[in-house]
Structures are given as structure tokens and as C-alpha cells.
Amino acid sequence: MTPNNLQLQKPSRSDDFLVRIENLKTYFRTMDGTVRAVDGVSLEIKPGEALGVVGESGCGKSVTAFSILRLLPKSSKIMEGQILYRRNNGEILDLTKVDPNGNVIRSIRGNEIAMIFQEPLTSLSPVHTVGSQIAEAVTLHQQATPEQARERAIQMLAQVGIALPTQRFDEYPHHFSGGMRQRAMIAMALSCNPQMLIADEPTTALDVTIQAQILELMKYLQDELGMAIMMITHNLGVVAEMCSRVAVMYMGKVVETGEVSSIFHKPLHPYTIGLMRSIPHLGQRVKERLAPIPGSVPDPYSIPQGCAFAPRCPAKKLPGCKLEVPLAEVESGHFVRCTLYQDHAASEPAGS
Amino acid sequence: MEKSESTLLEVKDLKMYFPIQKGFLRRVIGHVRAVDGVSFFIRQGETLGLVGESGCGKTTVGRSILRAYEPTAGQVLFRVKDQMIDILKLKPDELKPLRREMQIIFQDPFSSLNPRMTVMDIISEPLVVNNVAQGDELKSQVRHLLEAVGLRAQHMNRYPYAFSGGQRQRIGIARALALRPKLMVCDEPVSALDVSIQAQTINLLEDLQKEFGLTYLFIAHDLSVVEHISNRVAVMYLGNIVELAASTELYKAPRHPYTEALISAVPTTDPDHKSKRIVLEGDVPSPANPPSGCKFHPRCRFAQDVCKQEPPEWREISADHWVACHLTEKLSLAGMSA
Numbered sequence: 024m025t026p027n028n029l030q031l032q033k034p035s036r037s038d039d040f041l042v043r044i045e046n047l048k049t050y051f052r053t054m055d056g057t058v059r060a061v062d063g064v065s066l067e068i069k070p071g072e073a074l075g076v077v078g079e080s081g082c083g084k085s086v087t088a089f090s091i092l093r094l095l096p097k098s099s100k101i102m103e104g105q106i107l108y109r110r111n112n113g114e115i116l117d118l119t120k121v122d123p124n125g126n127v128i129r130s131i132r133g134n135e136i137a138m139i140f141q142e143p144l145t146s147l148s149p150v151h152t153v154g155s156q157i158a159e160a161v162t163l164h165q166q167a168t169p170e171q172a173r174e175r176a177i178q179m180l181a182q183v184g185i186a187l188p189t190q191r192f193d194e195y196p197h198h199f200s201g202g203m204r205q206r207a208m209i210a211m212a213l214s215c216n217p218q219m220l221i222a223d224e225p226t227t228a229l230d231v232t233i234q235a236q237i238l239e240l241m242k243y244l245q246d247e248l249g250m251a252i253m254m255i256t257h258n259l260g261v262v263a264e265m266c267s268r269v270a271v272m273y274m275g276k277v278v279e280t281g282e283v284s285s286i287f288h289k290p291l292h293p294y295t296i297g298l299m300r301s302i303p304h305l306g307q308r309v310k311e312r313l314a315p316i317p318g319s320v321p322d323p324y325s326i327p328q329g330c331a332f333a334p335r336c337p338a339k340k341l342p343g344c345k346l347e348v349p350l351a352e353v354e355s356g357h358f359v360r361c362t363l364y365q366d367h368a369a370s371e372p373a374g375s
Numbered sequence: 376m377e378k379s380e381s382t383l384l385e386v387k388d389l390k391m392y393f394p395i396q397k398g399f400l401r402r403v404i405g406h407v408r409a410v411d412g413v414s415f416f417i418r419q420g421e422t423l424g425l426v427g428e429s430g431c432g433k434t435t436v437g438r439s440i441l442r443a444y445e446p447t448a449g450q451v452l453f454r455v456k457d458q459m460i461d462i463l464k465l466k467p468d469e470l471k472p473l474r475r476e477m478q479i480i481f482q483d484p485f486s487s488l489n490p491r492m493t494v495m496d497i498i499s500e501p502l503v504v505n506n507v508a509q510g511d512e513l514k515s516q517v518r519h520l521l522e523a524v525g526l527r528a529q530h531m532n533r534y535p536y537a538f539s540g541g542q543r544q545r546i547g548i549a550r551a552l553a554l555r556p557k558l559m560v561c562d563e564p565v566s567a568l569d570v571s572i573q574a575q576t577i578n579l580l581e582d583l584q585k586e587f588g589l590t591y592l593f594i595a596h597d598l599s600v601v602e603h604i605s606n607r608v609a610v611m612y613l614g615n616i617v618e619l620a621a622s623t624e625l626y627k628a629p630r631h632p633y634t635e636a637l638i639s640a641v642p643t644t645d646p647d648h649k650s651k652r653i654v655l656e657g658d659v660p661s662p663a664n665p666p667s668g669c670k671f672h673p674r675c676r677f678a679q680d681v682c683k684q685e686p687p688e689w690r691e692i693s694a695d696h697w698v699a700c701h702l703t704e705k706l707s708l709a710g711m712s713a
Contacts, residue, residue, distance in 0.1 A: 079569040200658045230428035230596065232655045235640035239654055257570060260642030283646045301574035303603035305641050306626055306711030312581070313603070315574030319539050 040109065041219055041251050042068045042091060047104035047119075049083075049090050058323045060086040060099070062275035065350070068219065070109075073245060073252040075262035075283065077298075078272035081320055084255045087272075088221045091253075092132050093123035111135055111218065134164040137212035141224035143204035147196040154180070154192030157211045164215045179210040183240060202233035206240065213244060219251040226261065238265060259302060263287055271295045274321065274331035277350065281357035291359045293338045330362065338363060383590050384440065384558060385416040385459065389449035391432070391439050395663060407663045409435040410446070411614035414689060415697075417558070419454075422584070422591040424605030424622065426598055426637070428659055431611040433594045437560040440592070441477055442470065453477070453558070475505060478551035482563035484543035488535040494521070494546055495531040501553045520549040523586070525579060541572035545579065552583065560592045565600060577604055598641050602626055607695070610634045613670040614662055616689070620696040627710045630698045632675050635708040651709070669701065677702055 049061040061083040068074050076084045089095050091106055106118040110131070121128045140146040148156060157179060158172035167175065173192070180188035183206040196204055205225060212220055222241070226234040242265060245252055254265055262269050263283060270280040271292065279292040290296045297316035318335040321327060327334055329345040336344070343362030350358040351365055390413075392406040409432045417423045427433045439446045442462055452459040453473065462473065481487035488497055498517045502508045508516050518528040524545040535543055544564060551559060561580065565573040577600065583589060595601050601608055602622050609619040610633065618631040629635045636653040655674045660666055666673050672682040679702065687699045700706075 079571060202658055230659075231598065231637060231640040232428060233658070234642075235652060235654055238642065239652070258642065259570075259644045263644050263646040263648075264642045287644065287646045298570060299644070301571050302644065303577075303599040304644055305599040305602060305638070306643075313574040313578055315578060316571035317575075319541060319572060320569075 039069055040067050040107070041070045042066075042109075042253075043105075043107040044087070044091070045105045045107070047087065047090060047106060048102040049086050049095065049099055050102050051096075051099045053098065056324045059275050059326060060323070061090065062326075063104070064272070064275070064277055066270055066277065066280070068251050068253055070218065071245075071249045071251055072268065073254060073266040075266035075269040076253060076255045076272060077257060077259060077262055077269060079257060079320060081274075081323060082272040083275040084272050085223055088138070088223055088253060088255055091118060091221065092136060092138060093118060093121065093128050094132075094138075095123070108136075130164070133160050133212075133217075134215045135217055136219045136221065137215070137217040138221040138223065139205070139208045139212050139225050141227050143201065143208045143228070144196065146208060147204060149196055152193050152195055153199065153207045154194075157207070157214050160211055161214050175214060176210070179214045180207070182213075182244075183207070183210045184236075185210070201229055202236060205229060205233075205237055209237070209240065209244070213248065213250075216248065217250055219253065221253045221255070223255045224257070225254075227256070227258070234261075241265065259287075259298065271298070274323075274326055276331065276360060277358075278332065278360045279358065280350070281354070285354065285357050291353055291357070291364060292332075292361050293336045293363075294332045297335075297337070330360075381418045381420075382416045382459075383419045383454050384592075385450075385452040386436075386440065387414050387450040387452070389413045389436065389439060389451065390447045391435050391444055392447045405663055407661075408614050408665060409662055410439060411662075411665070412449075413611075413614075413616050415609055415616060415619055417590055417592060419557075420584075420588055420590055421606040422593050422604055424601035424608040425592060425594045425611060426596060426601050426608060427611035428596065430613075430659060430662065432614045432662070433596075433611050434562055436611070437479065437562050437592060437594050440558075441474075441479055441560060443479075475501075475554040476556050477558040477560065478554065478556040479560040479562060480544075480547050480551050480564045483567050484540050484547055485567075487547055488543055490535055493532050493534055494526075494538075497535070497546060498531075498550050498553055501550065505554060507554065516553070517549075520552055523552065523583065524549045525575075539572075541568055541575060544568060544572075544576055548576075548579065548583070552587065555587065556589070558590050558592065560594070562594045563596070564593075566595060566597060573600070580604065598626075598638065610637065613659060613665055615670060615699060616697075617671065617700070618696075618698050624696060625710075629708050629710050630692060630696065630703045630706075631700050632677055632706065632708065633671050635710070638711060639709070669699075677706060 044064055044066040047061055047064045051058040051060055064087050078084050090101060101119045108116050108118050110116055154176050157176035161167050161172040161175045177188045177192055180191055185191050185203060185206055199207060226237050256262060266283050269283050269286055270277045273294050279295045290299055300314040301316055316335055329347060333344040341362050343365060348360055348362050348365055350360045353359050353364045389410055391410040392408050394403045395405045395407060397404045413436055425433045438444050440451050446463055451462045453462050495517055498520055499513050502513055502516060517531055521528045521531060526545050565576050568576060593604055605622045608622045608625045609616045612633050618634045626638060629638060636655050639653045657674055668684050669682040669687050672678040681701050687701045689699045691697050692703060
């Protein structure tokens with residue numbers, strides 16, 4: 024199969040994007056019906072920036088990431104939308120049109136865009152040494168000789184802070200602790216100098232002190248190597264520390280996006296406000312009662328019409344809640360998908 | 376340790392060693408010292424938080440108190456009327472009436488409910504086993520319990536699969552409440568839940584505490600959740616409690632270097648907050664072969680020779696503030712700046 028490379032010459036607003044997702048819809052077909060896991064997501068990641076993607080389980084944040092790398096299971100299909108990606112050589116490619124098993128995506132996956140996963144033990148092969156798994160990626164993508172690949176792998180292990188990398192090269196994942204496995208995953212992901220790293224809940228399975236080590240390492244490597252990071256997490260604290268921009272997702276849609284400072288200081292969407300209020304903040308002197316979001320996430324087979332958050336929304340109901348509303352730019356660079364803010368800014372929807 | 380009228384539970388020098396067996400004859404070649412000399416007490420009606428990283432022994436402490444394990448050494452004193460009774464010395468038939476007084480809520484709401492039992496069966500089981508209620512009386516008690524935890528009574532004939540994670544955790548709480556216990560061990564009750572559901576569950580636990588006069592031992596690894604719910608907090612490291620103090624004091628002015636590092640490691644939700652983070656090097660050592668002296672010394676930035684040689688004493692350095700550190704008087708440690 025020949026991949027259908029689309030050379031696009033439509034440079035809309037900002038020109039310096041690395042990945043631009045426009046109105047992406049990824050649906051899953053199951054025995055019980057269609058799950059609209061990603062239902063019209065628009066996002067943009069600029070070179071070298073760290074974008075946080077937050078939301079509760081089932082909001083579609085991981086599926087969005089898997090759509091970029093085309094690592095989706097067979098039961099799913101990208102129904103609509105574009106994922107524009109600027110390759111190393113400047114060529115702009117629509118990843119939704121690429122054959123998921125073809126050579127083009129394989130030359131991007133792990134080479135130009137790398138990914139690290141939540142559970143490092145299940146993502147490393149238990150029957151290969153850690154070093155050989157890192158070296159494999161180098162041999163595959165960089166046309167290196169086995170000796171060069173070994174050298175590169177040892178260098179990467181040292182860079183992510185693993186002591187005695189030459190010895191550790193020949194050890195198996197079960198010899199490593201949880202934090203060290205995650206370091207090895209990062210070493211593997213970075214071994215080919217990717218332009219972008221997708222980190223899917225990279226610290227969720229780790230203890231706080233180990234999480235602190237990994238976050239410091241990722242920050243250091245981002246500064247050092249200038250790569251972009253897409254940080255998928257449900258932990259708002261991790262986003263506040265790591266990212267410059269954030270996108271909040273709910274039921275397959277981006278409901279609010281903007282600079283971290285503006286969203287954390289002044290969240291606008293009722294869901295984002297609810298998320299902020301429902302977590303206890305460390306060092307809070309006055310013991311306030313938590314203000315949880317009432318109800319629970321709706322059944323994915325029957326998402327409410329219009330705003331999916333409306334049944335749980337504490338704000339007063341408007342007729343507009345029954346309608347699909349676009350993301351509106353309420354402040355410069357701060358977009359909200361909520362009918363409360365529609366007349367606020369008669370701007371064009373973000374990213375399209 | 377000072378005992379007062381209001382102490383509900385007192386744990387003295389509790390030790391729980393698990394044997395490591397090897398070979399065909401399953402010879403014991405060593406011990407995992409999961410809990411290695413822990414002492415604390417809980418007052419009636421308060422919430423004591425127990426924090427620590429995975430493998431530090433916090434769950435083992437909770438389960439040893441309930442005698443789900445047979446501890447190696449130590450005392451667990453529980454107040455029955457006006458006496459403190461050592462639970463670890465009781466025979467099975469003496470223990471049974473006491474089991475009603477202490478219940479546990481588990482972390483994983485998916486594996487802690489039997490999928491082949493209805494909600495009615497799950498919640499009524501403790502009542503039936505203990506001959507508390509039967510027939511219509513049983514049904515009405517279950518109905519009240521479901522309402523107390525915010526579930527609809529008409530759902531009592533459904534099976535656990537029909538409920539979401541947060542609702543299942545409520546079923547687990549209703550089951551624990553059924554016998555009107557005095558002490559509730561909450562073992563990571565919210566860590567498997569999404570943030571918005573987490574807040575609902577925390578509020579529910581706080582309401583039930585007021586309504587039923589419960590005392591909680593709240594075990595968790597999330598420091599901000601523990602700070603929110605607890606009156607006092609104990610920090611565990613590798614089988615020992617290293618610090619115990621009132622929650623506001625512990626977070627504001629920690630006196631143990633491990634507590635300081637733990638607090639500084641938590642990512643804050645304020646993007647402008649730029650604190651100096653203390654990154655602990657390396658990993659937690661194995662509890663089968665813990666370091667000598669103070670177990671924290673290989674990762675402690677203040678460690679001196681004395682820390683390598685002698686285990687620190689567990690002492691009260693100011694009213695209700697307990698620390699196990701040789702150097703605590705000489706250190707000025709940073710807490711949360713609010």
C-alpha cells in the first residue's frame with residue numbers, strides 16, 4: 024500500500040506548529056454500539072512546548088494520543104478530522120491518511136514521535152535485556168551498527184540517571200525498580216532524538232518521591248533537547264509543574280484550553296472549575312469542605328445531546344446547553360466550549 | 376506513652392515479619408520486616424492519617440490491627456467499655472465480638488465485592504453472620520445503610536457490575552458500617568477513583584464520621600488527601616513511623632528529613648509556586664535487608680555517623696509531636712508555605 028501523503032499548503036493562523044489536530048473523531052465499534060471516544064478534538068502542539076492534556080478516565084485523552092501514532096485497535100476508526108504533523112525535513116503530513124502499518128508511520132513512530140506509557144513493567148519485554156530493547160530502536164531507526172547502538176543505549180541510560188549503565192545494559196526489566204523502569208522507558212523513547220514525546224500518565228504508577236525524580240528528569244531533558252511534550256495526566260499538580268499550556272477534556276471533547284497560568288488562576292468552564300475545587304490543595308490552612316462535581320461521567324453509549332457536561336453542571340441551564348457549541352476565545356489564547364461564554368467572544372473556533 | 380481516657384486504640388511496638396522461604400523444603404532464609412516496631416494511639420472520634428510510599432508497611436499496620444495477620448510481636452490495645460484489651464492475645468471466640476467494633480474499607484472497589492452476590496447480600500452478610508437482624512428488619516437496615524451512603528435503596532437487588540467505581544466504594548462503606556463499628560480502617564479508599572468521585576467519597580466519609588461517631592485510621596499515599604481528612608498524621612518509612620504530629624503542624628513544620636522531602640515532592644497546583652524541591656536519590660531499600668541505624672540514612676542529606684550506627688529513638692519533642700531522628704533539634708526543615 025502506498026501511503027497517501029498530503030502536501031498541504033493551507034497555513035492558517037500560527038505557522039509554527041509541530042502537531043495540529045483538527046476536529047478529530049475516533050470512534051470504537053463494540054457489540055453494544057458505538058463509543059465516540061474522541062469526538063471532535065482540536066489541539067495544537069508547538070515545537071519544544073509542553074502541553075498538558077487532563078481529564079478523568081474515559082474522556083478520550085489516551086485515544087487522542089494513540090490516534091497521533093496510529094496505534095489504535097482494529098475496532099476503532101478515525102471517522103473525521105486531520106492530524107497535521109510537521110516532519111523533521113519540514114514536510115507536512117496528515118497522519119490520519121497514513122497507512123497504520125506502512126513504512127511512513129513506522130519511520131515516525133519511536134523515531135520522530137516517541138511515547139512512554141503508564142505502566143513501565145507491562146510495556147517492557149520481560150524476555151529481552153533492557154539494553155537490547157533500547158538498542159533495537161537505535162538500530163532500526165538510525166541505521167547504526169550493533170556496537171554503535173550499544174554505545175548509544177549505554178549513553179542514554181547514563182543520561183536518564185541510571186547508575187552503572189554498562190552493567191545495567193545486560194539486565195532484565197525485573198531487575199529494575201519501578202522508577203528505574205520508567206527511566207529506562209524514557210531512555211528508550213529519547214534514544215532517537217524525537218521531536219516530540221507523548222507521555223501517557225508517566226508517573227501515575229509511581230510513588231511521590233520517585234514521581235519527583237522522573238518529573239525533574241523530563242524537565243531537564245526537555246530543556247536540554249528542545250523536544251515537545253504531550254503530557255497526558257489526571258494530576259493537575261503535574262500539569263502545573265511541567266506544562267506551559269493545557270487542554271481539559273471531557274467526554275471526547277476539549278472543553279477548555281489555554282496557558283496554564285490563566286487556566287489555573289481563572290478557570291472558566293464549569294467542569295474545569297469543578298475539577299479545581301474537588302481536589303484538596305496541600306498546605307491549605309483552612310479546612311474547607313471539598314466541592315465535588317455531582318453525579319458521575321455519563322454512559323459512553325449514550326452521551327447527552329449538546330453539552331455532555333450539562334447534566335452535572337452546577338451553572339444555570341440555558342437553552343444553549345442543548346446545542347453543540349464551538350470553542351470560543353474568551354481571553355487571548357484562552358478557549359472555552361460553553362454556552363455561558365458564547366456571546367463573550369464572537370470568535371472563530373480554535374484550531375479550525 | 377501517655378494514655379488518656381479518650382484513647383480508643385493504642386499500638387505498642389508492633390512488629391510483623393513475613394518469612395522468606397526458599398527451596399523444596401521451604402526453609403526460612405530470612406524475614407521481610409514489613410512493620411518493625413510501630414507505636415501510636417488513636418483518640419476516640421479522630422482521624423489518624425498514615426502516609427508513606429508503597430512497601431513502607433502502612434497496609435500491614437492496618438491489617439495487623441484487625442488481626443487479619445498474626446503479628447510477630449507487640450500489643451494492640453482496644454478500648455472495650457473502660458478497659459484496654461490486647462487484641463493480639465485473644466482467642467478466636469473472644470475475638471469475634473470485638474471484630475464488630477472494627478471494620479475495614481479496601482482500596483479496590485472492583486475486587487473487594489463478590490460479583491455473584493447482590494448488594495443486599497453483600498451488605499446484609501455481616502448482619503446475618505452476627506445475628507443482628509433477620510427478615511424485614513434486615514431489609515430495612517440495609518435500606519437505611521444504602522441511604523446513609525447516598526445510594527438508592529431500590530437498587531439493592533442489583534449486582535456489583537451494575538455500579539460505577541465510586542458507587543461500588545459506597546457499597547463497601549455501607550458493608551463496613553453495617554455493624555456500627557467504632558474504628559474504621561480505611562485502606563487507600565479513594566486512590567482508585569477519579570478526582571471528582573474522590574471528593575464525593577471523602578465528603579461522605581466525613582459526614583459518616585460525624586453521624587456515627589466513627590474513628591478512622593486513614594491509610595493513603597496521597598499527602599494532600601491525608602492532610603485534608605486527618606486530625607493527626609503519621610509518616611512511615613520502611614516499617615517504622617518516623618514522624619507523627621497534628622496535620623497542620625506536620626505540613627507546616629516537619630521535623631524529620633523524610634517528611635520534608637515527601638512534602639516537597641508533591642506537585643502543587645499553583646503554577647507560580649516555585650519551591651525548592653528536595654529530590655531523594657535512589658529507591659526505597661528492601662525491607663528484607665534494611666540499612667543499619669536510621670533506615671533513612673542512605674537517602675538523607677543530613678546523615679552523620681551516628682545515623683549509620685544507632686537506630687533513632689521514638690520520642691515526643693514537643694506536645695503531641697513525635698519524631699524518630701537523631702538530629703532533629705539541629706535541623707531547620709521547610710514545610711509548606713501556604
